[in-house]
Amino acid sequence: MTTxxxxxxxxxxxxxxxxxxPFVDVAxxxxxxxxxxxxxxxGFYDGGGMYKxxxxxxxxxxxxxxxFGNHESLGEHKGSFQCIPAAAANHGPVQVANTYHFSYxxxxxxxPIGTTCYAxxxxxxxxxxxTLATLxxxxxNKLRMCVFPKSYVYNxxxxxxxxxxxxxxxxxxxxxxxxxxxxHFERRIxxxxxxxxxxxxxxxxxxxxxxxxxxxxxxxDRYLRYVIARFAAFRNVWWSVAxxxxxxxxxxxxxxxxxxxxxxxxxxxxxxxxxHHSKTMYDHGKPWVTHVSTQGDDFSRTPQLLAxxxxxxxxxxxxxxxxIPRRWGNISAxxxxxRFWLGTTLGAYVGHGETYLAADDxxxxxxGGHLKGESPKHIAFLREILQTSPPEGLNQTSDYYLSxxxxxxxxxxxxxxxxxxxxxxxxxxxxxxxxxxxxxWQMTISRLDGTYRGKFSLKLPGKPFMxxxxxxx
Amino acid sequence: MTTxxxxxxxxxxxxxxxxxxPFVDVAxxxxxxxxxxxxxxxGFYDGGGMYKxxxxxxxxxxxxxxxFGNHESLGEHKGSFQCIPAAAANHGPVQVANTYHFSYxxxxxxxPIGTTCYAxxxxxxxxxxxTLATLxxxxxNKLRMCVFPKSYVYNxxxxxxxxxxxxxxxxxxxxxxxxxxxxHFERRIxxxxxxxxxxxxxxxxxxxxxxxxxxxxxxxDRYLRYVIARFAAFRNVWWSVAxxxxxxxxxxxxxxxxxxxxxxxxxxxxxxxxxHHSKTMYDHGKPWVTHVSTQGDDFSRTPQLLAxxxxxxxxxxxxxxxxIPRRWGNISAxxxxxRFWLGTTLGAYVGHGETYLAADDxxxxxxGGHLKGESPKHIAFLREILQTSPPEGLNQTSDYYLSxxxxxxxxxxxxxxxxxxxxxxxxxxxxxxxxxxxxxWQMTISRLDGTYRGKFSLKLPGKPFMxxxxxxx
Numbered sequence: 001m002t003t004x005x006x007x008x009x010x011x012x013x014x015x016x017x018x019x020x021x022p023f024v025d026v027a028x029x030x031x032x033x034x035x036x037x038x039x040x041x042x043g044f045y046d047g048g049g050m051y052k053x054x055x056x057x058x059x060x061x062x063x064x065x066x067x068f069g070n071h072e073s074l075g076e077h078k079g080s081f082q083c084i085p086a087a088a089a090n091h092g093p094v095q096v097a098n099t100y101h102f103s104y105x106x107x108x109x110x111x112p113i114g115t116t117c118y119a120x121x122x123x124x125x126x127x128x129x130x131t132l133a134t135l136x137x138x139x140x141n142k143l144r145m146c147v148f149p150k151s152y153v154y155n156x157x158x159x160x161x162x163x164x165x166x167x168x169x170x171x172x173x174x175x176x177x178x179x180x181x182x183x184h185f186e187r188r189i190x191x192x193x194x195x196x197x198x199x200x201x202x203x204x205x206x207x208x209x210x211x212x213x214x215x216x217x218x219x220x221d222r223y224l225r226y227v228i229a230r231f232a233a234f235r236n237v238w239w240s241v242a243x244x245x246x247x248x249x250x251x252x253x254x255x256x257x258x259x260x261x262x263x264x265x266x267x268x269x270x271x272x273x274x275x276h277h278s279k280t281m282y283d284h285g286k287p288w289v290t291h292v293s294t295q296g297d298d299f300s301r302t303p304q305l306l307a308x309x310x311x312x313x314x315x316x317x318x319x320x321x322x323x324i325p326r327r328w329g330n331i332s333a334x335x336x337x338x339r340f341w342l343g344t345t346l347g348a349y350v351g352h353g354e355t356y357l358a359a360d361d362x363x364x365x366x367x368g369g370h371l372k373g374e375s376p377k378h379i380a381f382l383r384e385i386l387q388t389s390p391p392e393g394l395n396q397t398s399d400y401y402l403s404x405x406x407x408x409x410x411x412x413x414x415x416x417x418x419x420x421x422x423x424x425x426x427x428x429x430x431x432x433x434x435x436x437x438x439x440x441w442q443m444t445i446s447r448l449d450g451t452y453r454g455k456f457s458l459k460l461p462g463k464p465f466m467x468x469x470x471x472x473x
Numbered sequence: 474m475t476t477x478x479x480x481x482x483x484x485x486x487x488x489x490x491x492x493x494x495p496f497v498d499v500a501x502x503x504x505x506x507x508x509x510x511x512x513x514x515x516g517f518y519d520g521g522g523m524y525k526x527x528x529x530x531x532x533x534x535x536x537x538x539x540x541f542g543n544h545e546s547l548g549e550h551k552g553s554f555q556c557i558p559a560a561a562a563n564h565g566p567v568q569v570a571n572t573y574h575f576s577y578x579x580x581x582x583x584x585p586i587g588t589t590c591y592a593x594x595x596x597x598x599x600x601x602x603x604t605l606a607t608l609x610x611x612x613x614n615k616l617r618m619c620v621f622p623k624s625y626v627y628n629x630x631x632x633x634x635x636x637x638x639x640x641x642x643x644x645x646x647x648x649x650x651x652x653x654x655x656x657h658f659e660r661r662i663x664x665x666x667x668x669x670x671x672x673x674x675x676x677x678x679x680x681x682x683x684x685x686x687x688x689x690x691x692x693x694d695r696y697l698r699y700v701i702a703r704f705a706a707f708r709n710v711w712w713s714v715a716x717x718x719x720x721x722x723x724x725x726x727x728x729x730x731x732x733x734x735x736x737x738x739x740x741x742x743x744x745x746x747x748x749h750h751s752k753t754m755y756d757h758g759k760p761w762v763t764h765v766s767t768q769g770d771d772f773s774r775t776p777q778l779l780a781x782x783x784x785x786x787x788x789x790x791x792x793x794x795x796x797i798p799r800r801w802g803n804i805s806a807x808x809x810x811x812r813f814w815l816g817t818t819l820g821a822y823v824g825h826g827e828t829y830l831a832a833d834d835x836x837x838x839x840x841g842g843h844l845k846g847e848s849p850k851h852i853a854f855l856r857e858i859l860q861t862s863p864p865e866g867l868n869q870t871s872d873y874y875l876s877x878x879x880x881x882x883x884x885x886x887x888x889x890x891x892x893x894x895x896x897x898x899x900x901x902x903x904x905x906x907x908x909x910x911x912x913x914w915q916m917t918i919s920r921l922d923g924t925y926r927g928k929f930s931l932k933l934p935g936k937p938f939m940x941x942x943x944x945x946x
Binding site: 322323324325326327330331332335356357401415417418419420421422423424457462463464 | 795796797798799800803804805808829830874888890891892893894895896897930935936937
């Protein structure tokens with residue numbers, strides 16, 4: 001019997017009609033059953049008369065299936081497979097945990113340390129391979145990437161593949177998809193997944209010269225269902241409905257609501273769903289938004305965002321390390337690292353991006369390639385610290401405005417611009433804590449003598465940007 | 474004939490009654506005349522049967538005077554003096570100029586670079602002399618200082634002198650003043666004036682254990698009139714009605730309004746009037762407030778403050794360089810310098826303060842003494858730059874959010890956290906400008922080759938915290 005790891009992809013291929021327009025005319029899918037459970041999954045047309053149904057089993061055991069379709073060649077195919085335990089590196093999809101945090105489906109904590117390569121999949125294969133090689137040695141476990149190609153400053157090149165067929169005048173045939181485009185794209189989802197990276201897929205965006213930001217509603221909806229049918233079975237998929245949705249002038253709030261509902265209804269696995277703004281935030285209180293994906297560098301908003309929405313907060317864009325002549329793309333490496341610490345000690349998460357000028361216009365933030373900046377290694381240092389922090393996540397504590405932790409267990413303080421020579425801490429009366437002075441930029445951790453509890457004063461280095469960690473003994 | 478420099482103090486002494494309570498019972502003053510002008514000036518009782526009337530003539534020529542009083546010994550004294558041109562270092566009192574800026578009465582530009590020694594006058598004479606020696610070599614031209622002594626953290630000592638007589642139990646006699654206290658205080662006003670420093674006198678404050686923050690209204694008002702009669706003739710006096718007025722819980726908004734009106738009606742010279750807050754700003758739109766004296770480090774508020782009130786904006790407290798365990802007292806020197814540049818390039822002014830821990834509790838911010846920090850020499854560098862900027866002051870320009878200047882004349886850009894490798898500037902089409910790259914921390918000014926006008930791109934250092942200056946040729 002076929003075996004499939006838990007949270008891996010089971011895929012079946014079916015032959016069916018190749019004439020007419022199967023993308024529009026033909027429906028296909030399957031019902032998967034385990035004991036009393038039934039999971040209804042849509043399939044998709046992959047061109048050349050081939051149809052596919054993909055399924056991500058989330059439970060071990062013998063799953064049976066039966067296909068359905070509106071053409072006789074596609075319905076009533078039956079079979080089964082054995083879902084076996086996940087391999088060690090396979091933790092399943094990420095979901096919200098403990099209100100403000102995340103975990104993998106197997107319960108392992110997931111602490112997002114994201115980066116951004118919006119259009120890396122739309123570059124040459126050589127450049128894509130370079131991006132993957134860079135990611136292999138980088139600290140990031142989430143990647144924001146656009147499904148559609150990108151047209152913007154430093155992004156003048158044409159993509160190797162287009163999502164819809166085009167004629168010689170560049171006119172799109174929006175009634176069909178280009179299976180080559182999507183096969184390539186999903187290979188890249190799989191590639192970053194193999195590196196332990198969540199693919200935060202941006203489904204719409206305003207940086208467009210091909211017409212993908214102004215398609216009719218029926219095309220938008222078909223595109224979404226096609227993307228769900230193809231991609232949702234990959235466990236590392238997240239749905240970011242849009243980047244800077246409020247700059248997409250052709251759509252209304254009702255459109256964005258509808259897109260969320262399509263994702264919510266059609267994705268059998270309920271991957272994480274968010275939407276990213278430029279100036280005006282989408283109402284993150286709506287039930288289909290799983291977490292706050294925000295832009296900006298005013299971290300003082302964090303407590304309000306957490307309290308208002310009761311969901312995890314990710315600063316997916318806090319501006320980029322770089323040196324381009326745009327305000328959003330020229331902060332220094334120390335400032336980028338500082339922002340990670342600000343977000344972390346306010347109980348939120350932060351994403352990285354990099355925009356250093358390049359003669360070949362290959363800026364990491366969009367095209368990937370090499371990382372040129374200094375921040376990633378310091379972000380890696382923070383990631384290591386978070387790996388030994390409580391798995392349930394760090395919530396802001398009341399003692400100091402930049403301190404997050406878990407009562408009786410762990411506290412992380414960040415002193416930002418402040419350089420006190422000593423500071424009076426107020427921890428729990430019990431237990432006793434070990435204390436470390438952390439220098440986020442020098443990447444040193446200095447254990448202090450003794451143990452600490454309740455109220456006490458500590459001598460600090462008297463330098464800005466220091467951190468202090470307390471771990472229950 | 475007696476000669477008095479323009480904007481110097483003419484003082485006359487009169488013998489009068491010493492019995493009863495002259496502070497309350499006796500009124501004295503004089504009318505000063507020059508051609509058709511009449512200036513009505515109140516005098517004050519200086520103890521020991523001596524009364525004084527002080528006057529600051531603001532116009533050259535022969536002034537005549539005639540005293541008045543409610544006791545026969547004080548009225549109808551007549552005389553005259555010759556007001557002669559001011560000496561080179563005497564520019565007269567500071568006033569608002571060009572809506573958002575300041576000038577001396579002789580028209581010379583005044584660009585405030587303030588510091589803060591709240592209680593320096595209430596320390597030992599030795600420490601006061603040390604403070605004056607420090608100020609002599611510091612870059613500051615404004616000093617915030619409290620009339621009343623201060624009780625607060627690091628401020629536990631008793632002052633050498635008290636403003637009101639006290640009995641052996643420490644009970645104040647609020648019906649009288651202590652002339653020794655005020656004589657000493659006004660000597661210190663004069664001393665800082667000799668150093669070219671404006672004395673921003675704080676008339677009320679909440680840091681009190683002697684009762685001066687909770688006096689009855691009639692005592693408050695008598696105190697104000699006494700202070701005006703004694704101090705207003707010193708040209709370097711500014712009135713700051715309170716520090717953190719909203720923390721003085723014994724007074725209402727109507728009280729603060731009344732204090733302003735007393736100053737407005739009784740100060741014949743209309744010295745600058747402001748009020749400083751903790752959390753809630755006083756309504757700076759009220760007509761008796763001459764400029765905005767604000768607290769905080771959110772400089773992004775500046776354009777709104779300027780637009781809303783149409784008055785100069787001074788960040789009198791943007792937190793202090795230091796290392797004490799209080800958020801307001803432990804920013805680094807580079808951060809303090811950065812804040813001066815932020816305020817300057819937003820068209821406002823910024824004040825300094827310093828709070829480094831000291832075994833003797835002598836922290837500059839309150840007691841004066843020595844400066845220990847690194848920021849003053851970098852602030853001096855900015856002061857030099859401002860000295861060669863347009864005398865009419867720098868207003869925010871539209872090209873970049875941190876750029877201030879004067880059309881066709883001068884522009885100063887600050888790139889703050891941003892490190893663009895190049896930047897496209899948009900100056901006036903005419904004239905041509907000389908360009909300098911300025912490093913505010915390294916204190917270097919590098920003149921670029923050539924001249925610049927209209928739109929052009931400049932190569933920049935690609936480091937954070939750089940500035941660029943353009944000066945019309």
